Amino acid sequence: MEKKKNNSSSSSSNSSTMTTILHNAVIVTMDSESRVFRNGAVFIEHDRIRAVGQSADILQQFLLLAHQIVDLQGQILLPGFVNTHVHSSQQLARGIADDVDLMTWLHDRIWPYESNMTEEDSYISTLLCGIELIHSGVTCFAEAGGQHVTGMARAVELLGLRACLVESIMDSGEGLPVSWAVRTTDDCIQSQKELYEKHHNTADGRIRVWFGIRQIMNSTERLLLETRDTARELNTGINMHVAEIPYENELVMNTREVDHGTVTYLEKIGFLRNNLLSAHAVWINDSEIGFLSRAGVKVSHCPAAAMRMLGFAPIKEMLNLGICVSLGTDGAPSNNRMSIVDEMYLASLINKGCEVFANGTTDPTALPAETVLRMASINGAKTVLWDDEIGSLEAGKKADMVVVDPFSWSMIPVHDCIANLVNCMRTENVVSVMCNGQWIMKDKKILNRAILSAAKQVSRELLERAGIKLPNRMNVL
Template identity: 80%
Template sequence: NPQVNVRVEKWKLAASGVKKLWSRRAIPTSTLLLFFTTLSSSPWIPTVESSETAELLSPVTKSRPSVTLPKFSTNSLLLLTTLLIFILKSCSRQLARSIADDVDLMTWLHHRIWPYESNMTEEDSYISTLLCGIELIHSGVTCFAEAGGQHVSGMAKAVELLGLRACLTQSIMDCGEGLPAPWAAVTTDDCIQSQKELYKKHHNTADGRIRIWFGIRQIMNATDRLLIETRDNALELETGIHMHVAEIAYENLKVINERKVDHGTVTYLEKIQFLGKNLLSAHTVWVNDNEISFLSRNGVKVSHCPASAMRMLGFAPIREMLDAGICVSIGTDGAPSNNRMSIVDEMYLASLINKGREVYANGTTNPSVLPAEVVLQMATINGAKSVLWDNEIGSLEVGKKADMVVINPSSWSMVPYHDSISCLVYSMRTENVISVMCNGQWIMKDKKIINVNEEDVILMAKQASRELLERAGIRIPNRMNFI
């Protein structure tokens, strides 16, 4: 069959290219990519059993793993890659999409987000997480780290149903200006006890897919006692801490004035010995060279959220962090500060924004900053390291969990794919993601979410978000006249 022969020859060419890239390590060893067609029986075709652990082997070994792929509607060349891991995701805020656009951070917090969050119910959190999870799966995500919500049990229920993997965190605050009344009454003891109870209830549930972390909203809403006891309890339970760090210049100035250090948040956290290998530092935009060395020396992980940063925060020194050996991953922040929950978009933005920052920082261009292979590492193995899960996920390796994504590059957005790694970062769109597997189970096949009805979730989300904004008293101003 000439048509089949053409496809097989295309596949052989792609496989040969991957083998050459692998042999000279142009593909990161932690991000093994495997090409296959649905019509070839070559030993190079990867297959994955529907079990927790991947049996995939490096193409260099020429070993034939035993794998079964779903029946896809396309017979074109497909691409199998390791999972994509989203860091810093606020799934409990999905119902707040577009309620806080084009405003500064303090207005965003005090007049939009805090009223929204303080009026949420556990059912709202459940629906919000379902809606968010659907979007994450469609963009190829199997694992995410929640930056903090008020109803962790609602989030956990949704994560278990969707089949995703997640590190969930409660948003903890024991001080601060302008807090909603219910939050202002919360004590440090309440904060610590609540997180311990959530850990006991949900940690390592859903077949091991859910982990509970400790959370600090930000330094402006945390007493020293809360910081220290959070650090100590997280170490005792061997879990992580998720905290927004050095988001805006105002935060650093407030820390300098009130906590008497010479720079800002990271300097103070170093002073009180809060920094550690189990800390995921979200955003981390306003840091100097000394603070970068503090982060590196203590093994802190950093979540880079390019779209969110460009809206309200500024340019994070990502190149300098990577050069210092810091593990930097990619995230979005929540829907109110990004709107798009797509790691595909964030990979594209991360590379371009940091190339542009070189002109701002050094007065010259440098197109080689954050090349495609580095961005891909940030979205895969660095994400796994950031959530302290890299011994089980983050790459396609023997013995690791079967979390993976099937991509169809044979569309107008990716053809021709002369450089497969480049195309994944610069050309891929969400619609190129065909199927997603988490923990050995397909959670999306042929673009169809398996475990929930998308239309039902959308209807629930519309109603829940409308009622929530009414309870919170949030009014979105009219921007212009329209029909």
């Protein structure tokens, strides 16, 4: 199925530049014309796509230039998925906060966990998280905030993924662990500037560093405004949890002199800009949807986390007003499954189910499959401000792509390729993943299993250090 040939004499100008043709694939480009090639091919030069088209045309034009020719035997080739809300440092906390409300989740489980993490814990956690992300076809993720960006960056570099990393930033609020409560606004800004200097544009350009606001309840107005200005100066993005629960809006109304919630307040102080990634945005009203739309704010929709703890976000309404909405898994203790494939399926279902007409029926036409697939690909790329290079298969873009095998019990028969990818595909159908021109998973094989046992050990030690005791719900012998 794969043949290698030695073709140095006819290779492109730089003889060390690897060139590959992937052909005989159904290519779902997700470009602006939504082109799908029934028997298509791509020509990849080093880390970029040089051409996309019919197999016969690509083979005829580039055969003599290719070092490697891979016959995909009718499998589907897609742009790598972009997961726009991930807490990579929470992977070792999977299962520590099931079936609890948000404040218990935060105060009794997640904050003690995060505040006891070391850089090494974060490194292992991100490795483990990355392995799961790659298995679901993700090539790029937006970190939503953790304690040790350096640990995350080391892991991302090794995994071969692309990521926008963010430190968890809080300069005020009740109930914080002691080590966080002392952080000043100046320290928060300075620390992020240093992380930007150290890690931005590293790992062959795969890592970018953004600015973070954990949430409104832990942010002073000065922190918000300085974050806005510094991120603008450095030409990078801001990641913030927004309007997650009604209590958040009530607190904002009571303390910040506005008549609705977080989004109204952020609009009032001039914080809303097109480099803001707003996670969740569940409890927002019609005028707030208008504020987000006019400012060009991007929204990450996390269906599983929303159903577990938050509520139903007005996704159809946001899309109708032109807001760029993408998909995220959230962290392992909010979801347990870090699969963007599962999130696509859930996004399709819950947004049909929550659109209820006056006669009580739901709306099966809400969020059609193509919209959902766009949310996981090109909208994801726009959300992380990287759509000039990723999110679709087009000449000139980075070679970030996923091979899906549809010839299995879960996807056969494929009458409508797009609908099939959203409604039938399982994580198991993702067989190979390429990021930045490098295969990071090939035939379902990635990094070595030693990482899994290291992760298990580190997680046990971390929970002991944090004093987190879980109820024994089974008679485990």
